[in-house]
Amino acid sequence: MKKIFKFLTIALMALLASGCGDNSAKNLSTVMTDLKVGIATNYKPFDYKIDSKLTGFDVDLVEEIAKKNGIKITWVETNFDGLIPALKAGKIDMIASAMSATDERRQNVDFTQPYFKSKNLYIKLKTNDKINTKEDLEGKKIGVQLGTLQENTARKIKDTEIQSNKDLNIAILALKNNKIDAIVIDQDAGKGFLAENPELVNFYQEDDDSEGFSFAFDKDKHKEVLAKFNKGIQELKADGAYDKLIEKYDLK
Structure with missing residues (x-):
């Protein structure tokens, strides 16, 4: 048993x-x-x-x-x-x-x-002749997309005020209305915004350290x-x- x-x-x-x-x-x-x-x-x-x-x-x-x-x-x-x-x-x-x-x-x-490997692109209004280099952004207002590598990059620039947006279209609108001084964006995404907004221009690019x-x-x-x-x-x-x-x- x-x-x-x-x-x-x-x-x-x-x-x-x-x-x-x-x-x-x-x-x-x-x-x-x-x-x-x-x-x-x-x-x-x-x-x-x-x-x-x-x-x-x-x-x-x-x-x-x-x-x-x-x-x-x-x-x-x-x-x-x-x-x-x-x-x-x-x-x-x-x-x-x-x-x-x-x-x-x-x-x-x-x-x-x-x-895919990309770069950071820096965008401003064509009429803004006070910003021509990355160093010129010290103490300025910069728009970025929330949570991106470009947000971290912008925060490393001395004395900047960062405006983080969930949608980059909001940053583009702020730039065109002189609410911010520049945008840091992925190079290939930035090309599309530049093509759609002729009043904007890129003035600097760099490796994104990734x-x-x-x-x-x-x-x-x-x-x-x-x-x-x-x-x-x-x-x-x-x-x-x-x-x-x-x-x-x-x-x-």
């Missing part, structure tokens, strides 16, 4: 272990094939909308990699400064929003290899899917699809 009981106990434990293994596999499968991707849709040409349709370099790049790997993407829109908090809270699984890989951010997230734009995942999670995106970036560069996207969004 004791032997039968012992056998039944072992069999039950094995069954439970098998069941847990199946659930874990299912959970892993769900994570690997369905991703909620956070994006801030006010950063043309990387992340924006046309007639309510999400588009941009980041969007196309993620969708291409996902298609090759059988991954379903669900886009989750939020403000740029809310992306990492949303990732840490489990509201999203991945960030794809022109986010620069920095040591500070790396404390909380894992980055893929960089997929490795470049990267996709981000929560720390020590989704290692396998992160590896898939690293591989995907390399594959798209090798087969020419990456260059086509660069040309499509005028990022040369």
Whole structure:
């Protein structure tokens, strides 16, 4: 009787272990094939909308990699400064929003290899002849997008008053109305604003002190899917699809 009981106990434990293994596999499968991707849709040409349709370099790049790997993407829109908090809270699984890989951010997230390298661009009114160098911004009012690398850069300039906005269009409007003296912005996003606002001009540019734009995942999670995106970036560069996207969004 004791032997039968012992056998039944072992069999039950094995069954439970098998069941847990199946659930874990299912959970892993769900994570690997369905991703909620956070994006801030006010950063043309990387992340924006046309007639309510999400588009941009980041969007196309993620969708291409996902298609090759059988991954379903669900886009989750939020403000740029809310992306990492949303990732840490489990509201999203991945960030794809022109986010620069920095040591500070790396404390909380894992980055893929960089997929695009950019610069900081400094913009002013053409009629403002008092500002011609970065040093001329000391003691001035500078507009930036909240939570960006450019915000940190602007804060390092001596005695500046920083106006951080969730939407760069607000900063552009403030600059045109002489509410601020300059804007620090990503170079490629800045080109679009300059084309749309002929009264503005760039007067300085510099490296942004980051490795470049990267996709981000929560720390020590989704290692396998992160590896898939690293591989995907390399594959798209090798087969020419990456260059086509660069040309499509005028990022040369």
